[in-house]
Amino acid sequence: MEMDAQKFIDDVTAESFETCSVEVSLADLKKDAAKAFQPLMEFMEEQVNSGRLASALLQVKGEDISFYLQNNIVNLPYRYIKNISKMMSDETNCPLNVYMFVESPDVNRSKMRIDELSSQDDFAVNADLSAKLSAWTNDQLAAIEENQKIEQEAAEKTDKKKTAAKKKTAAKKKTTKKTTKKK
Numbered sequence: 001m002e003m004d005a006q007k008f009i010d011d012v013t014a015e016s017f018e019t020c021s022v023e024v025s026l027a028d029l030k031k032d033a034a035k036a037f038q039p040l041m042e043f044m045e046e047q048v049n050s051g052r053l054a055s056a057l058l059q060v061k062g063e064d065i066s067f068y069l070q071n072n073i074v075n076l077p078y079r080y081i082k083n084i085s086k087m088m089s090d091e092t093n094c095p096l097n098v099y100m101f102v103e104s105p106d107v108n109r110s111k112m113r114i115d116e117l118s119s120q121d122d123f124a125v126n127a128d129l130s131a132k133l134s135a136w137t138n139d140q141l142a143a144i145e146e147n148q149k150i151e152q153e154a155a156e157k158t159d160k161k162k163t164a165a166k167k168k169t170a171a172k173k174k175t176t177k178k179t180t181k182k183k
Helices: 005-013 026-031 031-051 078-088 127-171
Strands: 018-024 055-061 066-072 098-105 112-119
Touching: 005 078, 018 026, 018 031, 026 031, 026 055, 026 127, 031 055, 031 066, 031 127, 066 078, 098 127, 112 127
Parallel strands: 018 055
Antiparallel strands: 055 066, 066 098, 098 112
16 A cells, blocks of 8 residues: 555644554563564554554553554654655655564664564464564564663673772872971
C-alpha cells in the first residue's frame, strides 16, 4: 500500500491514527515475546487491513523499556512528524511499512532502535512475522542487559577509584614549616 506523503503528515499531525497499549512484565516478555506481542500484532493487522495508520505500544512494567509497532512512510516514530515533514513533504505515493521500535536508555547511544518488520502489503499475523519480531525483541533485550552490565561495571570501577583516592589523600602527612621571626 502506498500513501501520499502530505496526507500521511496531515493525518499524523491531526492524530488521525489508531492506538493500542499493552503492559507486560519483563519476565513474561523474555519467556514468550510472540505471546506478549500477539495483541499488538492482531491490532496492527486489523488497522493495516482497514487502510488506517496505527501505533501499538508494548510497555514493560517497572522498566524504562518501550516497544512500538507503527505503519509509516519512513523509519521514524510519529512524534517526529516535523522531521518527517521536512524530509518527505514533496513525495507522492510513498510505500507504507510496519516498523518495530524499542526505546530504552540502555539500548544504544541514541536510546532508540528502529527496524522494518514488514511492508504494509505483506503484513499479516503469521508464524514467520511473529518469529522475526520475537528474535528482534530478544536481541534488543540482550543489548539492553549487556549495556546495563557495562554501565554498572564502569560505575563500580569509578567508585573504587574514588575510594582509593580518598584513602591516598588521608594517608598523606601534612608538613608545615616553622617560621621564625627576626628580632
